[in-house]
Amino acid sequence: MGDRAPSRPVRVRAGRLLLLLPIALMALIATTDIIAPADIHLGPLLVVAPAITASFAGPRATAAIGALSVVTLVSIGAARGVLTTENLEVQIASLVLIGAFIVVFAALQERRNIELERARTVSDATQRVLLRPLPTRAGPLRLASEYYAATVGAHIGGDLYAAARTQHGTRLVIGDVRGKGLETLGDAALLLGAFHAAAHRQSPLPDLAASLEDSVSWGLAEVAASDEAMGADIGERFVTAAIVDILDERPLLQLINCGHPPPLLLREGRAAFLEMPQQCPPLGLGLGPGPAVADYPVSEFPFERGDVLLLYTDGLIEARDGDGRFYPLQERVEALAAAPTTGNGNGKGGGNEGGRPPSPAELMRRLTEDLQQHLGGPVQDDTAMIAVIRADDESSASN
16 A cells, blocks of 8 residues: 655664765865865855755754854854954854744744644554455455555545455445545445444345445435535535445355446456446435335355455546556456466465466555556546455465
């Protein structure tokens, strides 16, 4: 999901080493000014030292370098015998004044960095609470997931996924809140909370879908009423979702699709979308008072050992390259699954030796790299992906 920022001790050591740069620069300016002809004055260039320091250090270090630059300017004046001249006095006063402004700027920058660090910490904590990491194993299944937020610096947005174990299998949900970015976070939390509360019950999948619809509709109505009371333009709010139940003892998956892009099933190197004869409306639009279980038809699909299920949000299939072409998911998944393995970073192969499909983690890695090459830049919409494989004992041992 992204590289971690360097630890604070590492940043402190790097900052101390960087302080040698303005000090060396001041020494160079002083030496050159002293040996230069009398009509050449390089002392005003000393202001560069505190200005450079402010770009990587705090206000204290900037003030220290600023004070050292003033001392250096005084030393230049003494060495050249012009210490009491009006010209040097003006230079010293100007250097002190500009240095003070730079220190104030450094203090404001440090405060902003602290606020950004706190916001990043809150974002990380929010992600861990709301978007819990999926388990890598769930019964006979192996799972992997990826999430990319459209908002720069954010780790979570309007896309969501979750998993829950039942007595008979594993339940998954992947969803997409209308809109993008952090403003959709509350609606995503609403559906995730409802899923975690209801998915562990042993009720049939249509009952779970009806429960999610009821919770989301009620929650969105409450939020809409509050926003309307505050004079906000609430618009139309809903959540598309695919709800999947994968049975442990039977090679079968059950699917309810509420206005979401169809999952992709990879079997023996061929990928196909799991199209349903009838889709349900997105959650939150309402199916009338008290959603009926019959309004959520279930489609069943074979899910054999070695099959790979890919759940995703529309940020993946709507990703455009520089020429405006959408990402060809079905074609690319087949090509990526057939590609020879290059290892998965832990010394074990993750590819398709002997006709095996790549592991979920390897498929996520390949798909992520391929998507980034297609885009040629950052994602423009929140994007979530889940890869699930029904693994036999041999593949489980090797992956």
